[in-house]
Amino acid sequence: MQCGRCEYRNKWSSQPMVRNTPAGNLQLCAAVLFAGSSFRKIYQFLNAFSVQSLSEQCYHKHQAKLLFPTIHCHWKTEQEALIKESIAGGPVTLGGDMRADSPGHSAKYGSYSMMDVKRNKILDFQLVQSNEVGNSVRMEKEGFRRCLSFLEQRGLDVQAVVTDRHTGVQKFLRDERPHITHYFDPWHMGKGIGKKRELLSKQRGLQDVGLWTKSVVNHFYWSATTATSGEEAVAKWSAVANHIQNVHTHDNALFPHCLHEPLVGERARHWLKPSTAACERLTTILLAPRFMKDIASLYCCWSAYPKYKRGEYTVRPIKTKPTLAYVDKLMTLLFDCVVEDPLLYQTTFESIPVPESLCAQFHRPEKQEAASRHRSRFF
Incomplete structure (x- = not known):
């Protein structure tokens, strides 16, 4: 755009730029991810209103380069504060459990979380892939071992743990952590x-x-x-x-x-x-x-069960409304720090060890040769 009376030129833009990145696009991507929504649903919603939006490829680019490093940095900051709080409180009792992507023995991934039972706060979680440990049955023991080892290295005095009756976890504590009391979740x-x-x-x-x-x-x-x-x-x-x-x-x-x-x-x-x-x-x-x-090894973190009706008893969780204050913190961290020096946060995030892909075994020469010999038996 050029002025008709002088040589002033200006290029109109629908949104401000942040380090050569359209700020509105980045805000939209961040809002979708930080709020736990789905880009495809938001994209369909905007299309229904005939509102032009960014592509899915652009969303995944911002997600990998800026948003994931922001989440990782924020979690590490919060985790550090939680661990210091638990250390200051003296010996702790930890509760742990794993959630897998599918039930039974066909799970490919598992997320093991460990919390401070007294403070009701998650202190650490570990992602385990089945091919790291041989099969899905061993994922829970490995996730438990990683969480416990990490927290002990950070200085926590662990006096007891509460888990389910997984035999691998029982054996690990019995052989390698005999000083820790093991309770079972009722x-x-x-x-x-x-x-x-x-x-x-x-x-x-x-x-x-x-x-x-x-x-x-x-x-x-x-x-x-x-x-x-x-x-x-x-x-x-x-x-x-x-x-x-x-x-x-x-x-x-x-x-x-x-x-x-x-x-x-x-x-x-x-x-x-x-x-x-x-x-x-x-x-x-x-x-x-x-x-x-x-x-005999049950652990009870409650003292009574509320009456329901007809003389029966039931367990009722005490829920609190989510504040979603973390979204504002993530937005502030993204635009005040990560965008200003993305390479620093990307390097820290990319240093996280990533296991070999579950499909990688089919791309190895020895696996391909074995598969070829197997097929030759039938053709």
Whole structure:
């Protein structure tokens, strides 16, 4: 654009530039990623309004060069503060669990998270790929090992950990960290025994087992939360085998009899008859040797369960509304720091070790030769 009276020239732009990058484009990309949205959905939304937008290729370019380094830098800053807070509080109890991309033994990726149980804050998480450890079953142990080793190297005094009953994790702590007390999460154990009981109730002639679905799980949680020792928890839990048969006195000094009032009228249960298939099969599940052994190592981070209705109990999470304040912090970090010196943040982000692609094995010469020999057998 040129002035008609002088030689002034100006090039009009729909948005300001930040280091030769359109600021609006970068803000849009950042808003999509930081808010956890999907670019394709936003792109379709803008197209519906006939609003011109940037391409998906441009979005992924900004994501890789600027946005991911911003998120990584912010997380490391927050993580440093959380670790210092936990160290200042003395010995800590950590809780860990893994979430995989698919259930069963076909998982390709897993994210193991470890939190400070007392402060309810995530201190570290590790991504594990199945080909790093041989198969998906070993991913949880490796994720646990990486998280624990990292936090110990940072100076945390770990006195106990709470996990599920993964055998690999148990063996690792028993062999390499014998000084750390290992507890089991009651929710995982209650969920596991509930699944086994549900499968049992679907078998022919064992439908009566399903009548005890809620009661058995409630009794398990009650045993875990009211016991003052592992032995007492075992005593209270083992009483369920008598209770389902309408026997309420037990040969155990730690829990000699049930604490409920006599059940009469509508409160009477559908008791299981002794020596029947339903009673014997259910008792086998409830009093399995390994399950009984692990009950003594339960960890309870709550003191009671709120009443729900009809005398039953249930676990209810106490939720707080998200503030989403992290989005503003990420935006500030992006435009005040990362954009001004992108190479520094990119170098730090790209230094993260990345495992070999799961498909890389098919591109190796030895793998291709083996595959060729295999195909020659049939063609």
